[in-house]
Amino acid sequence: MEILDKLAKFYGITIDQIVHMGKEVPKEITVEDKTASEQLRLLSELDEKEKSIIYSMIDCMLTKKKFKDFFYNNVAGL
Structure with missing residues (x-):
């Protein structure tokens, strides 16, 4: 049930x-x-395993975006 x-x-x-x-x-x-x-x-x-997968994907995407932003703002202009 x-x-x-x-x-x-x-x-x-x-x-x-x-x-x-x-x-x-x-x-x-x-x-x-x-x-x-x-x-x-x-x-x-969602169950704990599904939540963990979703949150890991979100963390990965946010980290990737922050790295791209950092690169664009600090390295690309050199």
């Missing part, structure tokens, strides 16, 4: 709607169209 609870919460529907879906299918979630707080709420619903 825990999985059904998580699915229901994730898709914003009831367990009954999952079990008796009929023709209704949960909508795909697109994080980009959510507010920052909603994005964080959705990420917090």
Whole structure:
């Protein structure tokens, strides 16, 4: 039942709607169209391994951007 609870919460529907879906299918979630707080709420619903992967990817991208900015501002003009 825990999985059904998580699915229901994730898709914003009831367990009954999952079990008796009929023709209704949960909508795909697109994080980009959510507010920052909603994005964080959705990420917090992932299991620990998935969260770790997502946060590692974000850390990597932010580090890469900071390095590019540093390089452009301090080295490229030499």
